[in-house]
Amino acid sequence: MLLATLFILSPIVLTIGLLWQKWRFWRRQGIPTDWSARSGQPFHISDNECHRKHGKVVGFYEGLRPCLSITDPNLIRKVLVTDFHKFANHRELPAECEPIEKGVFFTPYPQWKRIRALHSTAFTTGRLKAMLPIMSDTFDRLVTLLDPKARDSQVVDFRTVYDSFTFDVITRAVAGADTNALSHPGHNPLLKAIQLIFQADLGLKQALVPDLLQHSINASVWADRYPNPPVDVNKAFDKLTEVEVIGMSMSMLGAGYETTASQLCYITRILALKPLYQTKLVHEIHNTLYTKDTNELSMDYEKLQKMPFLDAFIKEVMRVNCSVTRVDRIVTNDTYLEGIYLPKDTPIIIPIWALHIDPDHFPEPMEFKLERFLHDNIDTIKPYTYLPFATGPRNCIGYRFALLELKYTLVKLLCRYEFVACNETKDMDCFNQLIQLASLKPYCKQGCIFIVEINEFVACDETEDMECFNQLIQLASLKRMMVKIKQRDDFNKT
Numbered sequence: 001m002l003l004a005t006l007f008i009l010s011p012i013v014l015t016i017g018l019l020w021q022k023w024r025f026w027r028r029q030g031i032p033t034d035w036s037a038r039s040g041q042p043f044h045i046s047d048n049e050c051h052r053k054h055g056k057v058v059g060f061y062e063g064l065r066p067c068l069s070i071t072d073p074n075l076i077r078k079v080l081v082t083d084f085h086k087f088a089n090h091r092e093l094p095a096e097c098e099p100i101e102k103g104v105f106f107t108p109y110p111q112w113k114r115i116r117a118l119h120s121t122a123f124t125t126g127r128l129k130a131m132l133p134i135m136s137d138t139f140d141r142l143v144t145l146l147d148p149k150a151r152d153s154q155v156v157d158f159r160t161v162y163d164s165f166t167f168d169v170i171t172r173a174v175a176g177a178d179t180n181a182l183s184h185p186g187h188n189p190l191l192k193a194i195q196l197i198f199q200a201d202l203g204l205k206q207a208l209v210p211d212l213l214q215h216s217i218n219a220s221v222w223a224d225r226y227p228n229p230p231v232d233v234n235k236a237f238d239k240l241t242e243v244e245v246i247g248m249s250m251s252m253l254g255a256g257y258e259t260t261a262s263q264l265c266y267i268t269r270i271l272a273l274k275p276l277y278q279t280k281l282v283h284e285i286h287n288t289l290y291t292k293d294t295n296e297l298s299m300d301y302e303k304l305q306k307m308p309f310l311d312a313f314i315k316e317v318m319r320v321n322c323s324v325t326r327v328d329r330i331v332t333n334d335t336y337l338e339g340i341y342l343p344k345d346t347p348i349i350i351p352i353w354a355l356h357i358d359p360d361h362f363p364e365p366m367e368f369k370l371e372r373f374l375h376d377n378i379d380t381i382k383p384y385t386y387l388p389f390a391t392g393p394r395n396c397i398g399y400r401f402a403l404l405e406l407k408y409t410l411v412k413l414l415c416r417y418e419f420v421a422c423n424e425t426k427d428m429d430c431f432n433q434l435i436q437l438a439s440l441k442p443y444c445k446q447g448c449i450f451i452v453e454i455n456e457f458v459a460c461d462e463t464e465d466m467e468c469f470n471q472l473i474q475l476a477s478l479k480r481m482m483v484k485i486k487q488r489d490d491f492n493k494t
């Protein structure tokens with residue numbers, strides 16, 4: 001009897017002992033451990049909660065695997081920049097799924113180095129300047145869509161509009177394909193296929209099944225629009241296999257349209273809610289771009305770089321509303337990070353949003369204050385605390401393109417339109433505060449508790465708001481951005 005009991009109990013005891021050993025990994029090293037159930041909450045919320053509660057270096061577990069999350073600027077510098085080769089990779093895809101795994105985002109070091117170098121040729125200053133006509137032409141399509149709505153002061157869902165706009169810009173500029181998503185916002189098959197790739201619940205492999213995507217890209221790369229592609233780009237493409245070219249196109253399209261569209265949504269919302277910024281930006285546009293002799297506005301790459309108010313405005317929008325709320329790195333081989341032992345394959349998380357709203361780095365973090373990024377104050381921002389595009393050798397390859405597109409589009413929009421907050425725009429603001437409020441509650445561990453608290457708060461608001469808010473929580477991304485648009489009559493049209 002005793003033997004039988006021992007026989008049954010020993011594997012259980014052994015398993016518990018093993019788990020105990022594994023789950024003491026961080027404690028043994030004196031690193032605070034976050035035990036909260038992270039599932040059910042968007043990353044930015046759980047990351048922020050975890051750092052508010054435990055400090056700037058926190059361990060947690062994904063199953064048995066230890067993971068480290070850091071908001072300490074010195075450690076971030078080491079991981080992203082100075083010791084880059086030890087932490088060079090993003091997480092791998094769950095299953096083999098060509099061609100996206102051959103794209104620059106997922107390719108592991110050292111192969112990544114070659115691919116990244118070839119891709120970088122697409123974002124030199126010369127090439128960015130050459131992309132301005134594409135942005136201009138695509139903006140004209142946007143105007144065709146928005147003008148009738150602006151004439152009637154309609155409420156527009158800018159989410160769908162900007163998704164199509166940025167998708168057209170990126171497909172034309174980076175993949176040399178023109179799918180004209182703006183002609184039917186929300187109904188473009190290629191855009192839908194790309195969106196599927198990023199719906200986590202479908203699984204990447206399944207989402208890639210539509211041949212449509214590959215065929216579209218294959219057929220269109222450097223087709224009609226670029227019968228004679230620039231020599232340097234041709235050379236770069238020669239050095240990539242066909243799968244790598246497709247992987248690259250998918251990485252660029254995927255990484256390049258939604259991120260930028262989200263920022264345009266946030267920009268539009270802030271402008272609508274704080275009209276004073278529209279006035280100030282219009283003032284700067286007028287002072288910088290208006291030519292007295294010709295009585296016209298002229299815009300080029302250099303002039304756009306010399307607009308400090310515009311620059312600060314966009315930076316502050318990106319601080320509070322990151323498109324990418326966290327980045328990760330994987331430890332390449334067993335190593336130490338400032339005395340912390342990290343076995344091979346340990347994920348390291350850099351929670352960008354939590355970093356951006358840390359009051360140690362940005363006083364009154366929830367206040368929209370673009371002064372932080374104006375010349376007189378910029379030096380007060382500590383290095384490695386503001387990272388909308390991350391930093392170091394594996395930072396966002398398209399960040400200069402994205403900033404150019406944001407600035408260009410914002411200036412053109414403001415020359416033509418005025419944005420006015422409607423009820424739904426204001427609700428969004430309230431929802432954002434709610435998310436932040438909830439995220440500051442240190443002991444709100446589960447998604448359900450989180451929602452109960454929201455329910456209490458929302459009880460006096462309309463049901464529709466709740467629906468919209470739930471979408472926000474679930475997807476941690478913007479589903480809609482409703483703002484009223486009006487024709488501007490106080491400005492020369494460009």
Ligand code: HEM
Pocket residue numbers: 104105106116170174251252255256257259260263322323324327328387388389390391393394395396397398399401402
């Ligand atoms: C506002 C817009 C954008 C934001 C906020 C953004 C942000 C980011 C961030 C945070 C990363 C991760 C960097 C890291 O892991 O260290 C990233 C990577 C990347 N981004 Fe962007 N991005 C934007 C627009 C774009 C655009 C327009 C393109 C393409 C033209 C692009 C292409 C990429 C690619 C290919 C990577 C992977 C780089 C690599 O692993 O070497 N992004 N982006």
